[in-house]
Amino acid sequence: MLSYNSIAELCQNANEQNKKISEIVLSDEALQMEQSEEALFNKMTENFKTMCQAVNDGKNPNLRSASGLTGGDAAKMEKYAQTGGLCGSFLNLAIMKAIAVSEYNAAMGKIVAAPTAGSCGILPACIISMVESKKCDEKQAIMSLFTAGAIGMVIAQKASVAGAEGGCQAECGSASAMAAAVLVELAGGTPEQSAHACAMAIKNQLGLVCDPVAGLVEIPCIKRNVSGTVIAFSSAEMALAGIESKIPADECIMAMKQVGSSLPCSLRETSQGGLAITPTGLKLKEQVFGTK
Amino acid sequence: MNVFDIIGPIMIGPSSSHTAGAVRLGRVAWKILGQRAVKAKIMFSGSFAETYKGHGTDKAIIAGIMGMHSNDERIKNALTLAKESGLEFSFELIQLPDAHPNTARITLTGENNATCTIQGCSIGGGNILVTEINGLEVSFTGQYNTLLVLHYDKPGTIAAVTNFMAYSGLNIGNFRLSRPKKGGEAVMTIEVDGEVPDYLIQNLQILPNIINVILIKAI
Numbered sequence A: 001m002l003s004y005n006s007i008a009e010l011c012q013n014a015n016e017q018n019k020k021i022s023e024i025v026l027s028d029e030a031l032q033m034e035q036s037e038e039a040l041f042n043k044m045t046e047n048f049k050t051m052c053q054a055v056n057d058g059k060n061p062n063l064r065s066a067s068g069l070t071g072g073d074a075a076k077m078e079k080y081a082q083t084g085g086l087c088g089s090f091l092n093l094a095i096m097k098a099i100a101v102s103e104y105n106a107a108m109g110k111i112v113a114a115p116t117a118g119s120c121g122i123l124p125a126c127i128i129s130m131v132e133s134k135k136c137d138e139k140q141a142i143m144s145l146f147t148a149g150a151i152g153m154v155i156a157q158k159a160s161v162a163g164a165e166g167g168c169q170a171e172c173g174s175a176s177a178m179a180a181a182v183l184v185e186l187a188g189g190t191p192e193q194s195a196h197a198c199a200m201a202i203k204n205q206l207g208l209v210c211d212p213v214a215g216l217v218e219i220p221c222i223k224r225n226v227s228g229t230v231i232a233f234s235s236a237e238m239a240l241a242g243i244e245s246k247i248p249a250d251e252c253i254m255a256m257k258q259v260g261s262s263l264p265c266s267l268r269e270t271s272q273g274g275l276a277i278t279p280t281g282l283k284l285k286e287q288v289f290g291t292k
Numbered sequence B: 001m002n003v004f005d006i007i008g009p010i011m012i013g014p015s016s017s018h019t020a021g022a023v024r025l026g027r028v029a030w031k032i033l034g035q036r037a038v039k040a041k042i043m044f045s046g047s048f049a050e051t052y053k054g055h056g057t058d059k060a061i062i063a064g065i066m067g068m069h070s071n072d073e074r075i076k077n078a079l080t081l082a083k084e085s086g087l088e089f090s091f092e093l094i095q096l097p098d099a100h101p102n103t104a105r106i107t108l109t110g111e112n113n114a115t116c117t118i119q120g121c122s123i124g125g126g127n128i129l130v131t132e133i134n135g136l137e138v139s140f141t142g143q144y145n146t147l148l149v150l151h152y153d154k155p156g157t158i159a160a161v162t163n164f165m166a167y168s169g170l171n172i173g174n175f176r177l178s179r180p181k182k183g184g185e186a187v188m189t190i191e192v193d194g195e196v197p198d199y200l201i202q203n204l205q206i207l208p209n210i211i212n213v214i215l216i217k218a219i
């Protein structure tokens, strides 16, 4: 059985069995949870379907959050993406999806925490983009969520996936690292390449603080789902090009833990620092709650 | 922990701790009450008190009390639905010293006049910890099927319960006893692996010194 103690363990086991990380994780989880592989796959399919629905409903231009602070930006992005923008419509549509799911979350829509609600836009943006552009099929996309889950379990055990403990590097950083590994797998890369992509994504978000305006999962969370998505793609591209992370993924996770515990409390979801206490941040808070 | 703790749960946003966790707290209270609630008094402490409006924590907790799950799309309209269905509710802000920042105390009155008060906190990722039921200290997450066995603290009672469970082939994952006073009312919190058959609860209920047995299904 797998311990989900290290990324190295996942790679080693996948290589020994000549399988993908997702495949060994599905078999192992079926054993550990005493359920059939089919049952777990079906459960994951539900997650995938919910993600697709969230992208779809989140694009509604009239969508607004409970606080009224956010909503409607995914619709803008979708329109813009049709022009191709600077990076082409593929990446712009991925950005749109990240915004859509995150805005939908803020509007009390139904989402899949991955690993958290605050970071719920990154994985859907990455894998649904792959399916839509026919770079993989739906079954592969659903399977890849087992890889994402396994990486997340390692991070949760060795560091944290909660903004209150490790800052936003633990939420959007972890989601992005999970997505980077998934993208590599979906593109046909090796388990090692997935690990390198995961490492590079973590490195790119190390130190990211959690400073939500008014304590709400909206500002800056929604836009950090976008940066997490773009970092997942750039990390996967580098890994697929054969670029390696000099610092191995497991050590990046250690660094994330260490950085997380040295973040002051004010930058760990308490809204007492960072963007939350900027003049505008405080004004928005007053607008929502009537108090500073 | 398994993959679905990371990829999941499917939930209504915006916050796993302030929304999904809150639904679960409400739901546990409803389960413990064991009947439809007609009155709910909710006290928010810490971060719950500060941000409950923007996170829909109020709607979430009421939704849970009405028996909804954290993925129910009606959560958004829970306050209206509650009024329509005759559930009276009130929110109060308190400061509970030494409590987890996301703590709520819920007092419910049921349609048959039963009452219960629970205290619990939302500990992240939609997970909760129930810490008090009707003044008795407990500690369970609701992630596993949990049996709460209210009983009189008399010799042999625990052994009778656990033996019976072992005999029925149920594995106990976690066991906790809270006993405010020797010989008085006490509660066993038993988290089990797998399904708990109805007959087991009925059989436990008729063991000597048992006051009541409540099953809280994994939520």
Ligand code: SF4
Pocket: A118, A119, A162, A163, A164, A167, A168, A169, A171, A172, A209, A210, A211, A212, A216, A217, A218, A220, A221, A224, A269
């Ligand atoms: S800023 Fe904080 S609340 Fe927002 S997504 Fe990041 S960790 Fe979550």
